[in-house]
Amino acid sequence: MNIKGSLPLLVLDALSKGSSYGYQIAKEIREQSDAVLDFQEGALYPTLHKMELEGLIEATTTVVDGRRRRYYHLTPRGEGHLAAERHQWMQYVKAVNMVLGAM
Amino acid sequence: MNIKGSLPLLVLDALSKGSSYGYQIAKEIREQSDAVLDFQEGALYPTLHKMELEGLIEATTTVVDGRRRRYYHLTPRGEGHLAAERHQWMQYVKAVNMVLGAM
DNA sequence: TCCCGATACCTCGTTATGTAAGGTATTATA
DNA sequence: TATAATACCTTACATAACGAGGTATCGGGA
Numbered sequence: 027m028n029i030k031g032s033l034p035l036l037v038l039d040a041l042s043k044g045s046s047y048g049y050q051i052a053k054e055i056r057e058q059s060d061a062v063l064d065f066q067e068g069a070l071y072p073t074l075h076k077m078e079l080e081g082l083i084e085a086t087t088t089v090v091d092g093r094r095r096r097y098y099h100l101t102p103r104g105e106g107h108l109a110a111e112r113h114q115w116m117q118y119v120k121a122v123n124m125v126l127g128a129m
Numbered sequence: 130m131n132i133k134g135s136l137p138l139l140v141l142d143a144l145s146k147g148s149s150y151g152y153q154i155a156k157e158i159r160e161q162s163d164a165v166l167d168f169q170e171g172a173l174y175p176t177l178h179k180m181e182l183e184g185l186i187e188a189t190t191t192v193v194d195g196r197r198r199r200y201y202h203l204t205p206r207g208e209g210h211l212a213a214e215r216h217q218w219m220q221y222v223k224a225v226n227m228v229l230g231a232m
Numbered sequence: 233t234c235c236c237g238a239t240a241c242c243t244c245g246t247t248a249t250g251t252a253a254g255g256t257a258t259t260a261t262a
Numbered sequence: 263t264a265t266a267a268t269a270c271c272t273t274a275c276a277t278a279a280c281g282a283g284g285t286a287t288c289g290g291g292a
Contacts, residue, residue: 033249
C-alpha cells in the first residue's frame with residue numbers, strides 16, 4: 027500500500043543516512059515500515075533515475091560479489107530538497123488530520 | 130498540494146457529518162486545512178461519481194436559489210469504508226514516520 | 233445596465249506515479 | 263540441479279491528480 031508521492035522523500039531520507047543502492051533502499055523501506063510500505067522495482071528505479079536527472083542524487087556503479095551495484099548519494103541540492111519534502115509531508119499529514127478531526 | 134489517494138477519505142469523512150454537495154465539500158476541505166489541501170473540480174467531481182458507482186455514497190439533485198445542487202449522503206457500505214480508509218491512512222502515516230524516524 | 237465574482241455542476245486532455253510483469257545476470261542454498 | 267535471493271533494468275497499463283474549458287444562475291459594484 028503506497029500513497030503516491032511519498033517515495034522521493036523516503037529515498038532522500040534513506041540516503042541522508044549514508045550512500046546506498048536501489049535494492050537496499052527498497053528493502054530498508056519495507057523492513058522499517060513492517061512491510062506496510064512496499065514499493066515495487068517499477069516505481070523505485072524510474073524514481074531514482076528521475077532524481078538523478080534532477081540533480082538530487084548522484085551515482086557510482088561498482089561490482090560486489092560479481093553483482094553490479096549502483097550506489098547513490100545525496101547532492102547538496104538533494105539535502106535541501108529533503109528538508110523541503112519532510113516539511114511538506116508533515117504539513118500535509120497535519121492538514122488531513124485537522125480536517126478529519128474537525129467537527 | 131495533494132497526496133494522491135486521500136480525497137475519498139476526506140469526502141467520506143465530510144459526509145459522515147451530514148449530507149453535503151461537491152462545491153461545499155471542496156470548500157470545507159480547503160478551509161478546514163488552512164488551504165493546505167485544495168482539490169480542484171477536475172479531481173472532485175469524477176471522484177464523487179466514482180464513489181457513487183461503487184455504492185459508497187448516494188445523491189439527490191435539488192435546486193436552491195435557482196442553482197442546481199447534488200446532495201450526497203453516505204450509504205451503510207460507505208460508512209464501513211470510511212472506517213477502513215481511516216485505518217489505512219493512519220497506518221500509512223505511522224509507517225512513513227517509522228521509516229523517517231529510524232536511524 | 234452590464235459585467236464580474238461567487239456559486240454550482242460538468243468534461244476532456246495531459247501529467248505523474250504507482251503496479252504487474254517481463255527481461256538479464258550472478259551467487260547462495262536446499 | 264533448480265530455485266531463491268540479489269541486483270539492475272524496461273514496458274504496458276491503471277489511477278488520480280491538475281489545468282482549462284464549458285454551462286448556468288445570482289448578487290453586487292461601476
